[in-house]
Amino acid sequence: MTTTNSTTSETKGTSTAPIVHGDIHLIRATSQEIIQRTWTNNQQEWGKDFGAETYYARERFLASQDFASNGKQKFWVLVPRTFDPEHPDLDLILSAVETFERPGIIATKEQGLRDVLSVSIASVFTPAHYRGHGYASLMMRLLWKEIQKMDKVEFTFLYSDVGPVFYSRIGWIAKRSDEIVIPTSHTIANPTSSSDVVLQNVTEHQLLELVEKDAKWLRESLQTRVESSDRDDVFVAVIPEPTCIAWLNARSRFTAQNLKVSQDGPTILGVQDSQTNSFVLWFHDFAHHQLYIIRWRMDPKAGVETTRALLQAAQAEAQMWKLPKIVIWNPDQSLVDTLGLDISKRDESISSIGFVSAEYDSKNIEWVLNEKYGWC
Template sequence: MTLANSEIVYSHADLKLIPTSNPDLIARTWTNNKQEWGKTLDIGIYHEREKVLASQEFTAKGKLQVWILVPKTFTGESSSDLDQILSAVESFERPGLIATKEGGIKEGVSVSIASVFTPAHYRGHGYASLMMKLLWKEIEKKDNVVFTFLYSDVGPTFYGRLGWAPMRSDQMVIPTTHAVQKGAATTVTLESVSDASLAKITQLDAQLLRETLKTRVESSADSTTALVAVTPEPKCIFWLHARSRFVAQHIHTLDEAGSRYQITDLGAKDTASDSFVLWFHDLLEDQLYIIRWRVDPKAKDTTAVSAALVRAAQDEARKAKLAKVVIWNPDQSLSDVLGLPIEHRESAIPSLGLTPSSPGVPVEWVMNEKYSWC
């Protein structure tokens, strides 16, 4: 190592990437990254939120793995070691699907990557790049991993050159004041999705996703493209709602009297078809995200169903005093129904790579929606 600008600069050969379950080390990563993901929050509230999120079924008992890049001399046994966390990242193992013309549909594991962060005083020395290269090697050691993905807030290039290629990153913003005219004359009966009914909807979602992949690979003349998808599961969605419910309880208020919104409806389903919408309240950013969207092509009137599901999302947003509904990577058909444009998104760019690394293999991420962001 050498000294530069009164800082220690480590040679990459002197560093290692290690997993940690040490509460003190994990808490330090939260303190470090608060400036990026908890800018408006008190440090105590931010730590409390992270503890809640780390204790969910989706994340508890090792399902969420924290990794830290540290000097090879690092032991983690002294308080001074906390200052030697050069960069940190989290990984989650989740069910995933990959489908090809030759191999059919394969059930496997997808590894999602989150919370990549390097403290400002350690930036500019390639530590984050080294960490991600080492993490890729760790992922490839695991059994049955078929792909890995993340969401980039630093553009498409940084992660792209490390193996996570940028995917489609479009969105549609639907103001709660936007009047949905098409399909309004047709009656569509919806039922609310609650905590109790979420598992049934998610099971249906996963079944329909497998059917979609099967149909597409069997009917396609393309034998080279791999279709991948993150398999829906309720515990991921409950993690998202734990996040929004924490904000509703501790931070967000609806009015000056301190009224807080109780999140009970997680989505809506058409009672006459396999059409549904699931959502997530992003209370701090004043928006309701659609996290899963499916309109059954066998529905009697797909335009009316689409319009009804959007109106249900708008109604939920208005109840929570949110200004807009946002959906990622919608089909053109929804744009046509609503009369709203699909726009390119420069942040949270979905980025994906096959494992083992397969440069040059075309990949399509099917149902690349907000759901997978958690």
């Protein structure tokens, strides 16, 4: 698995003779031999910072984490119908994709808050010599049908690196995909002192309790929104869970160790202000030299001094690890005002969502907490 993004590599390349789409199907890959071949295929694109064996080790390590284990992560391959999974010709893997089961919520005025399952999609990859024949498009259409068969799954989401059009043809709707980039040297323009705010480090020991509270706060926020919403408004969220945040940080530690950044990797996962129930969680992206804010929560009672203190803590963490910038997805306006920086639209990792069992007007859909923790 390469979990850097949910992108397609259906671009021009050295092409082989096409196989008729009717002679192709999508199967779930369960053997390590087939799964590892998908890693071999995409390592050239997404594992350039590692040797092949180290890349395999990382993918096996990530697949063993709680977030991915016990069938929550699935591997799929597009192959000719003649492909024999027991005795596979690995050169006939035309395209591959991975899925993860995630807890979610859909909230409407009519039905209230409903706990559902969602499926996030990652690592769409077509080898160069098979590109140009529509295999990735076919695979995603077939995957959509497989997701429709999954019990209790009501929405699916991905992060596109090929713009909004490719996936929209199949059923995914592009949603807000903004970001703000904060240089670690940036001075936050605000006259209010943050020296009176006392922050506590978030480590793995505090993570479970904090994220469970976050999920509770999400439900309370959605309930408030639903009560004041119009009848056609739809609110959807991927529920924050400790396993996805632990998975991201396991990825960070592995990279730190193998790029010789650190022997042990980072142990501080963020900081919190328990007085106002505000916190920030982050992910050290050593491969791309940045600190990602994966979850940002400001309690409505908190003031700008708390915002400033959390930002300064993130800057200090990035500086300690020699990461020159901090990236926050879809920041709210108060955060932008505090920073005095511009929001930009992403041309990568475009947030896209699709509903499996219902049709909603895309104009009425709000993806709540559309933040980095949803990415895999």
